[in-house]
Amino acid sequence: MAKRADMALRRPGVRKGGVRRNPRKSPSGHQRLSEQPGVTRGSAVEEMVRVDHAGEYGAVRIYSGQLAVFERLPHKRKITASLLHMRDEEVEHLSKFNELIRERGVRPTVLTPFWHVAGFALGAATALMGEKAAHACTAAVEEVIDDHYRGQIEKLKDLGGEEAELAETIEKFRQEEVRHKEEALAEGAEQAVGYPLLSGVIRTGCKLAIRVAEKV
Ligand SMILES: [Fe+2]
Ligand SMILES: [Fe+2]
Numbered sequence: 568m569a570k571r572a573d574m575a576l577r578r579p580g581v582r583k584g585g586v587r588r589n590p591r592k593s594p595s596g597h598q599r600l601s602e603q604p605g606v607t608r609g610s611a612v613e614e615m616v617r618v619d620h621a622g623e624y625g626a627v628r629i630y631s632g633q634l635a636v637f638e639r640l641p642h643k644r645k646i647t648a649s650l651l652h653m654r655d656e657e658v659e660h661l662s663k664f665n666e667l668i669r670e671r672g673v674r675p676t677v678l679t680p681f682w683h684v685a686g687f688a689l690g691a692a693t694a695l696m697g698e699k700a701a702h703a704c705t706a707a708v709e710e711v712i713d714d715h716y717r718g719q720i721e722k723l724k725d726l727g728g729e730e731a732e733l734a735e736t737i738e739k740f741r742q743e744e745v746r747h748k749e750e751a752l753a754e755g756a757e758q759a760v761g762y763p764l765l766s767g768v769i770r771t772g773c774k775l776a777i778r779v780a781e782k783v
Contacts, residue, residue, distance in 0.1 A: 575661040576627060576683070612730060613673050614781045615719050619737070620664035621676040621780035622712060625686040627661050629708065630654035632690020633701050646698050649754070653705070653747050660740045667733075676780045689769070700765060702756035707769035709748035715777055716741035 634650050637643040668675055676682070693704035716737050723734040759765060 575658045575665060576624065608726065611722070612726075612733070613671065615722075615733075616664065616667050616671060616673045617676055618715075618777055618780040619719075620661070620668050620673075621678070621682055622715070622777065623657060623661040623664050623740075624679065625682045625776065626657040626708065626712075627654060628683055628686025629690035629704065630657055632687035632692075633694040633704075634690075635687070636691055636694035637698075637701070643698070646701065646754070649750060650701075653750075656743050656747070660743070663736060663740075677783055678779065682776070682780075689772075693765075697759070699755050699759035699762075702751040702754045703759035703762055703765050704769055705751035706748050706756040707766040708773055709744045709751070711770050711773040711777070712744045713741060713748065716744065 630650050630653055634647065634654065637647045637650065640647075667673070689704065690701075693700045720734050720737055720741070723730045723737070756762070756766075
């Protein structure tokens, strides 16, 4: 499993020097997806793929950080099994976005090395605070991702079927993220010490990470 996670974490579609493969040209005269001036349909969908790839990358690293703590503890088998299952699903999500950025010639975020370290650190730190804090981290992250994916699906629907397959993929992943959140809540995420603060800080961090990853 660790090997599979490592494979998925490799950056695809980028040649030495970060040059794009198959850059996708925007069709001329395309409609605006976003109301922001200068944001075209093509670039908006490209941003979606880039940010989702970064998010799934971060998710794999968060679960890996948590597992690095719990896998060493024999009395933490239950949470370890649950986190392994969640990470498996994140690895599948990441593999799909690896494929999408390759196919569409989307540049992955330049901050991948940062998410590599920050995701793992967030996972390990919350796991060291205890099981409930680890679940609080999952619930907070997945809540933001649920909202984020909902927003993207709405925008993709505006394109009238052109990106129906991408919308379906994101909807499938969204449902799995919601299941991760529900499982974390059922396991007592809200009973973590300092839950409102912990959850708030993580949610703010994730929202900020999304904004940054869309652009860089
Ligand atoms: Fe995911
Ligand atoms: Fe998830």
